[in-house]
Amino acid sequence: MSDLPVSAALPEIAAALAAHGTAVLVAPPGTGKTTLVPPALPGRVVVAEPRRIAARAAAARMAALAGEPVGASVGYAVRGDRKVSKDTRIEVVTSGLLVRRLQSDPELSGVDTVVLDECHERHLDADLLLALLLDARDGLRPDLRILATSATVAADRLAVLLGDAPVIQVPGVAHPVSVAYVPPVRGERLDGVVTRAVRRALSEGDGDVLVFLPGAKEIRWVGAALDVDADVVVLHGRLPSGEQDAALRPGARRRVVLATAVAESSLTVPGVRAVVDAGQARVPRVDHGRGLSGLVTVRVSAAVAEQRAGRAGREAPGRVYRCWPEHEQSTLPRYPEPEIRTADLTGLALELACWGTPDGAALRWWDAPPPGPLAAARATLTALGALRDGEVTARGREMSRLGVHPRLARALVDCPGSAEVVAVLDDDTLAAGIDLAAALRALRRGSPNTQRWRREVRRLGGRESGRDVDPALVTGLAFPERLARRRAVGSRSYLMAGGTAVDLPDGLGEPEWLAVASADWTGRVGVVRLAAAADEETAVRAAPALLVEEDEVRWADGDVVARRVRRLGAIVLRERPLADPPSAAVRAAVRDGLAKEGLALVRMSDQAKSVRARLALLHRVLGDPWPAMDDAAVLAAAETWAAGARNAADLRGLDMASALRSLVPWPEAGRFDELAPERITVPSGSRVRVDYTADPPALPVKIQEVFGWTASPTVADGRVPVVLHLLSPAGRPAAVTGDLAGFWRTGYRQVRAELRGRYPRHRWPEDPTAAEPTRHTIQRPRR
Structure with a gap:
C-alpha cells in the first residue's frame, strides 16, 4: 500500500488541513485516496460515501489494512446496518445518514475531520451535506476540517466553494x-x-x-x-x-x-x-x-x-x-x-426547513436548488403537514427523523403498522410484479427478498404484524395524487387524481380504483409499475385534502357544461346538471370556448364575410376607430358581440354580420355603407356586389353595362380604387383594369375583336364611351 501514489501526498494533505481547515484532493481511482487518507488524519474522522456498498467496502478495506475486524478502530454506519464501538476512530457513513446526524447535532461533537469522498458524482445528499457542513463550520465549528476528494472534478470551483482551499493533485498509476x-x-x-x-x-x-x-x-x-x-x-x-x-x-x-x-x-x-x-x-x-x-x-x-x-x-x-x-x-x-x-427536492426541502433555512438562500451551494422545483417541494410538504407558513412543524421534524422520503414518512406517521408496506414502497425491487398486495403476501411467505424486507421493516420501527393494514390506504397516504380511477368499464386506462393518465398492464385484474405506487412515463402515456387495488372509500380516506364539491361552469367537449361536481383531484366522483348557472360564469365559459376553438364556433354567412372584409379594408386604410378584423382581434372583442350567447347553439345562431357592425363606434358606424358600399351602381343601373376579399377590391361586371363610364369607381373616401373585372356576355373574364379610360383607348379594341365573332348578337360599338349601357347585352330586333 505504501507504493500507492497518495502515500507520498499524505503529509501535504495533513498540513493543508491543519493550516487552512479545508482542502481538495484530486486523485484518480486506484491511487488509495479512499483507504489511505482517513487513517493518516488526526483525531476522529468521519468519511461520507455516496453509496452504502462503498461505505461498507471502504471500512472493510481500512480495517483489513489495520489488521482489525470492522467495528474496532474503523467502523461504518449505513441505513439499517452499523458496526462501531467505543474504540472507533474512523467511521464511514453514507451522505444521507450524515445529514441526519448534523440535524440532531449541528456541531458534530467529537468529530475532527469530515472527508467527502467522490464529490464528482454530484448526488443530491452529497451536495446538501457539503452545504450544511460549510454552514456549520462558518457558525458553530470553525475548527471542523473538511477534505473533499474526487477522481474527476472541476477542482477550482470546488476550492472556491470551500473558501479558496488548497488543491492537492495526485497523479494516477493506472496501467494502459x-x-x-x-x-x-x-x-x-x-x-x-x-x-x-x-x-x-x-x-x-x-x-x-x-x-x-x-x-x-x-x-x-x-x-x-x-x-x-x-x-x-x-x-x-x-x-x-x-x-x-x-x-x-x-x-x-x-x-x-x-x-x-x-x-x-x-x-x-x-x-x-x-x-x-x-x-x-x-x-x-x-x-x-x-x-x-x-x-x-x-x-x-x-x-x-x-x-x-x-x-x-x-x-x-x-x-x-x-x-x-x-x-x-x-x-x-x-x-x-x-x-x-433534476431530482425530486421534497426530501431536501424538509432538511432545509429543519436546518432553519427553508429556501436555502443562506447556504453556500455547489449548485443552488432550482427555485421552481424547490417551491413545488415546499408545497408538497405543506400539504403533508410538515411545513406551516414555510416553517417546519413538529410533525415535519418527526417525519425527517424516519430516514425515508417525506411522503413515506407521512404514511408511517398517519397509519400505524404501515412499515411493511412502506418498506416495499421505498424499494420497489422487493416486489416481483405490479400487484403490491401480492408482493406483500409473497414476502411474508418467504422469498429471496424476504430477509432484506424484514430488516427494513425493523429499521422503520415496525414488525410483521400489520397484515390487516390496507396497502392501498398506505400508498394513497404517501402518494394521494396517484390515486386513480378506471376511465371506462373494461378499459386498461386510469386517470390519476393529479390529472395524468396511466395504463395498467396485466397482473392486477381490472379494479375500478388503484393506488399507484410507481409508474413510468413512456413519452406517450404513463405505465403502472407497482400499485394496489383500491375503492372510492379508501381513496377519499387517504386524500381528504383533494376532495372538492363545487359548482363548475366551463367549456368542455364543444359546449358550455354547467354542473355541481364532487371531485377527488381530477377524478369526478358525482355530478348533476345546474339548472340556472350564474350568467357571469356562463359568459366566461363561452369566451373560454372561443379562445380555445376560435371562430369555427360561429356561422359566417356570405353577408358576414362581406361585412368583415369591408371593415378590414377600412381599418387597413383609415385606421382607428375602424376595428381590425383578423381572428385574434375579432375574438378579443367577443365580450361585446357574444355577450348574449349562453352555449354553442347560441354562438352558431348569432347574426355575425350585425355582430361585426356593432364593433364600429358612432358616428363612424353611420358612414360604413358610404365608405365601403356593399354594392356599386354601374351605368346600366345594375347594383353590382363589390368583392372586398380581393386586394384591391374588385367589381365583376359585364362590359356592356359600363359603356359610357370613363372613370373607375373608388371606395374609402376615394382613397382606394376598385378594379373592374370586365366579363364577357357569358360571364367569363375578358379583361381586368383599374384604369377604365385607358382600357377604352387601348385594350377594348382587342377584346372587341376577340369577342365579336363569338357573340355576334351582342352589341360591340366602336366607341364604347359614347354607347348606351345596357343590362341586356343581346341586340333586340327593331320592330
Missing part, C-alpha cells in the same frame, strides 16, 4: 487501457450488444470482466442471455450485504461481474482486466407536470465513461469495450448532470 467500440447493429437491444461485447472480451484476453449496466433489470436480461465459461456475478446497491461482499472478493474461476454504477468508484473489484460499458446510467428525475418521479435511463458523461474505463487498468494493462459508435464519444456531456437540478 485499450479502447474498442462495439456499436449495436440495427434493431439490436442493449442486452444483445452487451452480451456480444462480453463474449469478445472473454475471448481476447484473460482476467475478469466488469460490465456496467444501467440497472437491475438490464442485469437480469444480460445474465439470462450469457452462456459463457465463467462465473456470472451480480453487483448492485439493492443486494444483501453478503452478496455484495462476495462480488468484491476474487473468485476461484474467471468471473463476469454485472454491475450498476456502484462499481464506478470508491471500491475495487479485484481481478478485472476488461470492462464492458453499456454507456447508460439510471438517474432520478421528476416530472412536476405529470406528478411522476423515479429513475430514468440516460447516456453517461465523458467523465463517467473515462472512470469506468479506468477500472480495467487498476491492477494491470486492460481493455474497455464501449457499446456505442466511436463517433458518439465526442457528443457525450462532459460531466454528469447534478441531481439537484
